[in-house]
Structures are given as C-alpha cells and as structure tokens.
Amino acid sequence: MQDYTNYTIKDFILDDSFCRWVLRNASEDAVFWEKWTQEHPQHAEVVADACDLIKKVRDAQDNLSENELREELKRLTKSRKEMDASQVAVKTTPKLSLAWLWKVAAILVISIAGFVFYLSKYSSFPFGNYYSAYQQRVESKKDLFQEVLNDDKTPKVVSLPDGSKIILKMGSRVSFPKVFSEKRRDVYLSGEAFFDVVKDPTKPFVVYANELATKVLGTSFTISSYEKDKEVKVIVKTGRVSVFSLNKEQEPAEQLLTEEAELILTPNQQVVFNRNENRLKRSLVAIPEPIKPISTVHKSLIFDRTPISQVFDSLEEIYGISITYDNELLLKCQLTAELEKGKLFEMLDLICKAIEARYELIDGQVVVYGKRCN
Template sequence: MTLKEVDENKVVVDEVCKEVFRVLNALKHPDVSEQVNDSKEFVFERVNDKIKTDSILTSQMNERRVNIRFLVAAGIALLLLMSVSAAYHLGYKSGQELRANLYAETVTPLGVTTKITLPDGTVVTLNGGSKLTYPTLFAGKERCVSLSGEGFFEVAKDAEHPFLVNADNLSVKVLGTKFGFKSYKEDNQTIVTLKEGLVKAMPSNKEAVNGIVLRPNQQLVLDNRTGEFQCRNVNTAEYLSWKEGVLYFRDTTLDEIVKILERKFNVKILIASESLKNDRYFAHFGYNENLEQILTLLSHKRFWKYEKKNGTIEIRKKY
C-alpha cells in the first residue's frame, strides 16, 4: 500500500468520524468528543492492518478502490457507532455511580442555624456547631446521611428507599417523617424527638436488636456513657423550638444549659465552680432575648454570678 493510499484511507476515516460526531454531539454527552477520537484512532489502525495483511484486497486495490473505500467507510461508521454507544451508556452509568460515591458536607458555625435541601428533596435544619455529610446523589437502596450535632429532618417520602441518619451512638431509619436528632460528641445524651410519622431508632450497642419504634410526640434518650435508653412522651414543640431561636429548659442542668447557650450565641462559657454544674432549671426564653438577659434571669435568686474575662464568660459562686 502506498503512502497516498494510507492518506486517502485516513481522509475517509476523518470524514466519517466528523459525521458520526455530529450526530452523537446532539446527545449532549460530555464524553462524546473524547470517545469519538479514541474510537477513530483505534478503527483507523485496525482498517490499515487489515488492508496490509490481505493480499487479495491489495492486488485488486486499483480496480475496486471505490468499492473498498465505501466498505471501509461503512465499517468505520458501524464500529464507531457501536463503540461510542457502548461508551456512552457505560459512561452514563459510571457517572451516576461516581456521583453516588461523592459526598457533600454542610457545617453550621456556632451562633447560627442553616437550612439545606438534599438531593431527594429532604429538608434539614442544622443547629449551631453541627455537621451533615450526605451523597451528592442517592443511588442505593437506602438514603444514608451522617450527623454530628443537631438537626431537624423533614424527610421526603420514598417507600422504596428508606432514609437513614447515622450518628456515633445511634441510627434512625424512616420512610417519610419529621423529627429532631441531637447528637453532639461532647454531650452525655443522644436524643431523637419525633414530630410526625414513624421512626425506628437503632442504638449502636445493639441492645435493641429490632430497633425502637417511636410515634409522634415521643422521644428516645440514649445515655452515651452507659448505653442505657428510655422512651418518653414529650411536648415536641419545646424540644424543637431551637429552629425559631426559642429555648425551653425543663429540669435541665446548668452544665447542659451552658452548652446550648454556647452554640446559640457563639461564646465560650466556663463554670468555674464544679458544684454548680448539676443545678437544675425550668425556664423559657424567647428569640429576642440576648445572652446577658438569659444569664441574668437564670442567676436570679441563685448562688452564682457571671462576669466576662478575656472573651470568656465565667460563672462562679457568690461569696
């Protein structure tokens, strides 16, 4: 085969590839260009190898050049369509798998709340100092996310794909519901509060083999130190009011209150007197009350005072 004939064959390949590319480009697939170029080089090499090794075809080249070029073009078109079609479908499938394996992370700073919408339409409100990790595409049998901190979940209904929230010591599985999940690493308790629907809570210690089913206005409290848990009926509005900036304290220790105030106001509070940490309080504060007002009301008729030192608020006994 002469160099001229090789060049002519390459021209045929290029012309056919351009036409095939024009059609495939209409699919708007991002990998079409690369796939066509790769297939073009592969097919061109295969065609030339076949022509070089076929003595009958070589001896009749001059007489049947038009027919051969037509057959070459047809073969190229067919191979390109087959290879790019396969690459397209495989690329689309692998693209979905890649997105399902990619994770996004939303971190809410102290002092603010954040509302996000997940790929399935689920809406999550995160409290200050919280982190939610979730896939950019829910592609498996379950819609799994991970929570560190506190969030309120309004789960999009999907009977075939349960929604699963994983935390350090507890997982919650639902189909479509509204519930609060509190799981800060520094807290002694993990708490699930159900507003609507049904949820199944599964402690990581597996004491409850089949999980614990909660119904509206029920709450599960898990002791992170001992693994013990209890279910109780509650007024969910009080436990989920943090979304509106409202605070309810019901038989809450000062130590727990301080953690909540730190997250809400982005401030460091130190209880300098250890014996004060277990003092308990019943109180309710609206969204418009600031930190100083809250501390003043909490310390009223109590044996402690607070003061600011080097950017930290210290709570200590009165002497």
C-alpha cells in the first residue's frame, strides 16, 4: 500500500485517488482519504493546502474553453521548462532571491495540478484513465443522449425510455439515448448500477461498462465498473445475459452482438474481469438468493426419504443454479431433513455429509462427487 506520510503538496496533487476525492468526492476514494486524514492529523495543513490548490485550479479552468485550456497548459509547460533552465543557473548564481525561486516552484506546482485536473475533466486526452472509456463512447453522441450522475449519498432511481429501471449507486453515472433505436437499447455506465430491464425480444438491451459489454433481452442484474477498481463485475439476479470482453474504447460492431458470447450468465452467477490479468472468470455469487417466491421455497425444502436427485432438482429450481452429479452412482441415495432455514451452501454441506459426498464450485456450477449408496 502507498505510504502517504512523506507526501508533499506536489505529491498529493499528482495522486489520482486524492484528486478524484477532492474534485468528484468519489465514494471509494472518500472512504480512504477521510479515514487517512483522521489517522494522520499532523498532515492536516499539507492536505488542506493541496485541496485548496486543486480547487483553485479547477475554479480558474471552469471559466476557460477547451482551446484556451490547451493554450494555458502550453504556456505553463513552457514556464516549467524555463524553470528547469533557471535551476541550472542557480547552481552558478547563488544570489538569486528565495522569493523568485518560490514563484518559479509555484508555477511548476500549478502546472502539474492543472494537468492532473485536465486529465480528470477532459478524459479523451491521450493519458486518460478507465473513466475515459465511458467518456469517449458517449462524447460523439452527447447531443442525442442524456446523462444522469448520482452525487448523493443514497442510490438514485433512473427511468429509461422503454420503462426499464436503473438503481444508480453513489459516484456513478449513466448515459442513454433520449429515444432508443429500432434495433437496440444501448446504455453506457461508469460506476455501479442495478438494472431491471423490460423484456423486448426485438430490441436487445446492451450495457457498455469499460471493458465489458452486457447484452440481455429482459432480466435484472448488477454491473460494477469503477475506474479505480482492479475488477469489473456483472452479477445476474434473474434471466440470462451475454457478456463480451472489449477493449476500453471499443464499441462492438453489430455482428459481434449477434455471435456467440464469450460467457453466458444465469441467476446467481457472476463474471469478473480482472484488469491486471485481462481475463474473464465466471463463478457463483457469495450468497445465492432464491429466484422463486419465498412463500413457495420453504415447502420445497422439507424431505422425507426423498431420492437425492429430487433434492438436487428442488435446489436447482429454487436458485436457478446447475448441480451436476453422477445420477447412476447416487441413484439409491435418499435424504430426510428440513432445510427451509438454511442458505444454499449450508444446505449443500448438510446434504453431502448425509450421503458421504463432497461438492466443488466450478465455472459457476455445483459439481457433486460421491460414492454409491446402499
């Protein structure tokens, strides 16, 4: 973990996480920095000065056009180079005033702060971060799109033109057309949101979230795609979704979304894209939830000398999760138990113990290994 205890003002304004906290108060950054400042009160003055400088640069730049901002950055870059040359002269001209040196250093600090802010505001700049993928995709469509940003502390409900609903988490934003096209419903996400999509077989619903595109016809699912996280996640609650891996700025051609998806997800499954390893991995969620009404679940989990195949069938129906086993080997296995108060993995532990078996979670499925019952 980064050691911030020796940070100077310049170090703080060069830190992406610190700048996001100051400029956008992103939730994931706010939690860390608020805790860090509380634990290191001796650095309060340096932190306050860095925050103040970043905000002043932002306020000054808000009044500039993009072209003016570029020209200002060029001027500041030139000043920085002049400062570098002046520093060489200092070695041979010791009579230069300390006040003059401070002014030159201030130019350098402000130019760095301005450049960092420029990257956060104009993310199409070549050195942008994960947030730029979202920005680049919506930039050319902004006249036809509407954007919703949730800067509140509570989730925000967003209604889409087709009646679908989005629950947008704090610090997240979503863009979508004012009117969906005849062929597709495209939505662009930066951050985290839960989607409850109205079913329409004639218009696939596609969410672009940095390195992943998620295509559905009608279902409910969550996507987490924060710019600083190491992973991008898609978690399915109901229905089926197709997940495609993208380059950050790529928007798939029409044919890609009609071909076989890299991964198909069903209820209680998730796919995780690891940014460091550049790969997708499918798995079950940590705590699977029933997809059937709770009122009908309890009755389905009371067994009296019930064949194990029926037990597994009941669990599959309740949770929408595939359970694979050797039916011939476990043909005579039976279960007598009341499982209505348990969670899925707890119930599987009990079942396997009763029939002297074991299970593994493989690629979003449950695989049971056992021996023949007498």
